[in-house]
Amino acid sequence: MKKIGILALQGDVREHFFAIENCEAIAIEVKRPSDLDGIDGLIIPGGESTTIVKLLRIFDLFEPLQKALQNGLPVYGSCAGMILLANKIIDGTSDQETLGVIDITVKRNAFGRQVDSFEQELLIPEIDVEPFNVIFIRAPWIEKMGADVKSLADLTTTNGLTHSVLARSKSVLVSSFHPELTGDLRVHRYFIDKIC
Numbered sequence: 138m139k140k141i142g143i144l145a146l147q148g149d150v151r152e153h154f155f156a157i158e159n160c161e162a163i164a165i166e167v168k169r170p171s172d173l174d175g176i177d178g179l180i181i182p183g184g185e186s187t188t189i190v191k192l193l194r195i196f197d198l199f200e201p202l203q204k205a206l207q208n209g210l211p212v213y214g215s216c217a218g219m220i221l222l223a224n225k226i227i228d229g230t231s232d233q234e235t236l237g238v239i240d241i242t243v244k245r246n247a248f249g250r251q252v253d254s255f256e257q258e259l260l261i262p263e264i265d266v267e268p269f270n271v272i273f274i275r276a277p278w279i280e281k282m283g284a285d286v287k288s289l290a291d292l293t294t295t296n297g298l299t300h301s302v303l304a305r306s307k308s309v310l311v312s313s314f315h316p317e318l319t320g321d322l323r324v325h326r327y328f329i330d331k332i333c
Protein backbone atom coordinates (compact mmCIF):
# COMPACT_ATOMS: atom_id res chain seq x y z
CA MET A 138 0.00 0.00 0.00
CA LYS A 139 1.22 3.49 -0.82
CA LYS A 140 1.96 5.92 2.00
CA ILE A 141 0.57 9.40 1.45
CA GLY A 142 1.55 12.27 3.72
CA ILE A 143 -0.84 15.09 4.52
CA LEU A 144 0.79 18.38 5.47
CA ALA A 145 -0.84 18.82 8.89
CA LEU A 146 -0.15 22.40 9.94
CA GLN A 147 -3.50 24.08 9.19
CA GLY A 148 -6.57 23.57 7.01
CA ASP A 149 -8.74 20.60 6.15
CA VAL A 150 -6.22 17.92 7.10
CA ARG A 151 -8.74 15.43 8.49
CA GLU A 152 -10.86 15.42 5.34
CA HIS A 153 -7.84 14.55 3.17
CA PHE A 154 -6.73 11.99 5.75
CA PHE A 155 -10.05 10.15 5.52
CA ALA A 156 -10.13 10.44 1.71
CA ILE A 157 -6.69 8.79 1.51
CA GLU A 158 -7.70 6.02 3.93
CA ASN A 159 -10.85 5.42 1.88
CA CYS A 160 -8.61 4.95 -1.17
CA GLU A 161 -6.96 2.00 0.60
CA ALA A 162 -3.70 3.90 1.04
CA ILE A 163 -1.89 4.72 4.27
CA ALA A 164 -2.35 8.33 5.43
CA ILE A 165 0.41 9.94 7.49
CA GLU A 166 0.36 13.40 9.09
CA VAL A 167 3.40 15.46 8.15
CA LYS A 168 4.42 17.99 10.80
CA ARG A 169 8.21 17.76 10.89
CA PRO A 170 10.95 17.13 8.33
CA SER A 171 11.45 13.47 9.34
CA ASP A 172 7.79 12.78 8.51
CA LEU A 173 8.72 13.25 4.84
CA ASP A 174 10.92 10.15 4.90
CA GLY A 175 9.40 7.12 3.21
CA ILE A 176 6.20 8.68 1.88
CA ASP A 177 5.16 8.06 -1.75
CA GLY A 178 3.33 11.35 -2.13
CA LEU A 179 2.14 14.40 -0.22
CA ILE A 180 -1.08 16.40 -0.05
CA ILE A 181 -1.09 20.08 0.85
CA PRO A 182 -4.64 20.81 2.00
CA GLY A 183 -6.79 23.88 1.61
CA GLY A 184 -6.87 26.42 4.39
CA GLU A 185 -5.13 29.78 4.46
CA SER A 186 -1.97 29.92 2.37
CA THR A 187 -0.44 32.84 4.29
CA THR A 188 -0.84 30.95 7.58
CA ILE A 189 0.45 27.65 6.21
CA VAL A 190 3.60 29.28 4.83
CA LYS A 191 4.27 30.99 8.19
CA LEU A 192 3.88 27.66 9.98
CA LEU A 193 6.23 25.98 7.46
CA ARG A 194 8.87 28.50 8.51
CA ILE A 195 8.14 28.17 12.26
CA PHE A 196 8.37 24.35 12.09
CA ASP A 197 11.56 24.49 9.93
CA LEU A 198 9.73 22.56 7.25
CA PHE A 199 9.89 25.02 4.36
CA GLU A 200 13.34 24.09 3.01
CA PRO A 201 13.17 20.30 3.59
CA LEU A 202 9.74 20.19 1.95
CA GLN A 203 10.86 22.32 -1.00
CA LYS A 204 13.92 20.11 -1.49
CA ALA A 205 11.83 16.90 -1.36
CA LEU A 206 9.45 18.33 -3.98
CA GLN A 207 12.33 19.49 -6.20
CA ASN A 208 13.71 15.95 -5.94
CA GLY A 209 10.43 14.63 -7.35
CA LEU A 210 8.23 13.76 -4.35
CA PRO A 211 4.74 13.69 -5.92
CA VAL A 212 2.46 16.36 -4.49
CA TYR A 213 -1.17 17.39 -4.76
CA GLY A 214 -2.17 20.85 -3.55
CA SER A 215 -5.83 21.81 -3.27
CA CYS A 216 -6.85 25.49 -3.03
CA ALA A 217 -4.39 27.04 -0.53
CA GLY A 218 -2.15 24.09 -1.42
CA MET A 219 -2.26 25.17 -5.07
CA ILE A 220 -1.21 28.69 -4.04
CA LEU A 221 1.70 27.28 -2.01
CA LEU A 222 3.01 25.21 -4.93
CA ALA A 223 2.75 27.96 -7.58
CA ASN A 224 5.67 29.93 -8.98
CA LYS A 225 3.81 33.24 -8.77
CA ILE A 226 0.83 34.67 -6.90
CA ILE A 227 -1.43 37.55 -7.85
CA ASP A 228 -3.08 39.26 -4.86
CA GLY A 229 -0.86 37.57 -2.31
CA THR A 230 0.42 39.49 0.70
CA SER A 231 3.54 41.53 -0.13
CA ASP A 232 5.88 39.07 1.60
CA GLN A 233 4.03 35.85 0.66
CA GLU A 234 6.48 33.08 -0.19
CA THR A 235 5.69 29.99 -2.22
CA LEU A 236 7.40 26.64 -2.69
CA GLY A 237 7.51 27.38 -6.45
CA VAL A 238 7.44 23.86 -7.89
CA ILE A 239 4.91 24.33 -10.71
CA ASP A 240 5.11 26.98 -13.42
CA ILE A 241 1.75 28.64 -12.88
CA THR A 242 0.58 32.09 -11.86
CA VAL A 243 -2.29 31.77 -9.43
CA LYS A 244 -4.79 34.49 -8.58
CA ARG A 245 -5.88 34.32 -4.93
CA ASN A 246 -9.58 34.71 -4.05
CA ALA A 247 -10.12 34.98 -7.80
CA PHE A 248 -13.86 34.34 -7.93
CA GLY A 249 -14.67 37.48 -5.93
CA ARG A 250 -16.78 38.09 -2.86
CA GLN A 251 -20.22 37.51 -4.30
CA VAL A 252 -19.33 33.93 -5.10
CA ASP A 253 -16.81 33.25 -2.33
CA SER A 254 -18.01 29.67 -2.13
CA PHE A 255 -19.98 27.66 -4.65
CA GLU A 256 -20.57 24.21 -6.05
CA GLN A 257 -20.10 23.45 -9.70
CA GLU A 258 -20.33 20.56 -12.11
CA LEU A 259 -16.97 20.07 -13.78
CA LEU A 260 -15.71 17.85 -16.59
CA ILE A 261 -12.30 16.22 -16.09
CA PRO A 262 -11.92 13.97 -19.15
CA GLU A 263 -8.40 12.89 -18.13
CA ILE A 264 -9.85 11.24 -14.99
CA ASP A 265 -13.37 10.08 -15.89
CA VAL A 266 -16.19 10.50 -18.41
CA GLU A 267 -18.75 11.17 -15.65
CA PRO A 268 -18.79 14.83 -14.48
CA PHE A 269 -17.58 15.87 -11.03
CA ASN A 270 -19.48 17.98 -8.51
CA VAL A 271 -16.81 20.19 -6.96
CA ILE A 272 -16.72 22.81 -4.19
CA PHE A 273 -14.86 26.11 -4.42
CA ILE A 274 -14.19 28.08 -1.20
CA ARG A 275 -12.54 31.49 -1.63
CA ALA A 276 -10.74 29.73 -4.41
CA PRO A 277 -7.83 30.76 -6.61
CA TRP A 278 -7.70 30.12 -10.35
CA ILE A 279 -4.77 29.70 -12.68
CA GLU A 280 -4.11 32.91 -14.56
CA LYS A 281 -1.12 31.71 -16.62
CA MET A 282 0.76 28.46 -17.07
CA GLY A 283 4.07 27.36 -18.57
CA ALA A 284 4.45 25.02 -21.55
CA ASP A 285 5.14 21.99 -19.32
CA VAL A 286 1.86 22.40 -17.43
CA LYS A 287 -1.32 20.72 -18.67
CA SER A 288 -4.77 21.95 -17.70
CA LEU A 289 -7.06 19.05 -16.78
CA ALA A 290 -10.20 21.16 -16.21
CA ASP A 291 -11.36 24.63 -17.16
CA LEU A 292 -14.13 26.72 -15.68
CA THR A 293 -15.97 29.57 -17.38
CA THR A 294 -17.22 32.23 -14.99
CA THR A 295 -20.46 34.20 -15.35
CA ASN A 296 -18.61 37.03 -17.09
CA GLY A 297 -17.34 34.63 -19.74
CA LEU A 298 -13.72 34.24 -18.62
CA THR A 299 -12.24 30.75 -18.79
CA HIS A 300 -9.53 29.64 -16.39
CA SER A 301 -7.87 26.39 -15.51
CA VAL A 302 -8.91 25.02 -12.10
CA LEU A 303 -7.05 21.70 -12.23
CA ALA A 304 -3.57 21.25 -13.68
CA ARG A 305 -0.63 18.91 -13.69
CA SER A 306 3.06 19.20 -14.40
CA LYS A 307 4.95 15.90 -14.05
CA SER A 308 4.63 14.96 -10.36
CA VAL A 309 2.74 18.10 -9.28
CA LEU A 310 -1.09 18.22 -9.28
CA VAL A 311 -3.02 21.34 -8.25
CA SER A 312 -6.74 22.10 -7.95
CA SER A 313 -8.70 25.24 -7.11
CA PHE A 314 -11.46 23.11 -5.58
CA HIS A 315 -11.83 20.71 -2.64
CA PRO A 316 -12.54 17.09 -3.68
CA GLU A 317 -11.99 16.02 -0.05
CA LEU A 318 -15.30 17.65 0.95
CA THR A 319 -17.59 15.70 -1.37
CA GLY A 320 -16.77 12.06 -0.67
CA ASP A 321 -15.88 11.66 -4.35
CA LEU A 322 -12.50 9.90 -4.32
CA ARG A 323 -11.70 10.07 -8.04
CA VAL A 324 -9.20 12.96 -7.84
CA HIS A 325 -7.41 11.37 -4.87
CA ARG A 326 -7.33 8.00 -6.65
CA TYR A 327 -5.93 9.68 -9.79
CA PHE A 328 -3.16 11.26 -7.68
CA ILE A 329 -2.33 8.00 -5.90
CA ASP A 330 -2.57 5.69 -8.93
CA LYS A 331 -1.23 7.89 -11.74
CA ILE A 332 1.18 10.32 -10.07
CA CYS A 333 2.58 8.68 -6.91
Ligand code: GLN
Nearest residue numbers: 183184185186216217275
Ligand atom coordinates in the same frame (compact mmCIF):
# COMPACT_ATOMS: atom_id res chain seq x y z
N1 GLN B 1 -8.12 32.03 -0.09
C1 GLN B 1 -7.32 31.09 0.62
C2 GLN B 1 -5.85 31.45 0.57
O1 GLN B 1 -5.45 32.41 0.04
C3 GLN B 1 -7.50 29.69 0.09
C4 GLN B 1 -8.87 29.18 0.43
C5 GLN B 1 -8.96 27.70 0.58
O2 GLN B 1 -7.96 26.98 0.68
N2 GLN B 1 -10.17 27.22 0.69
O3 GLN B 1 -5.05 30.74 1.10
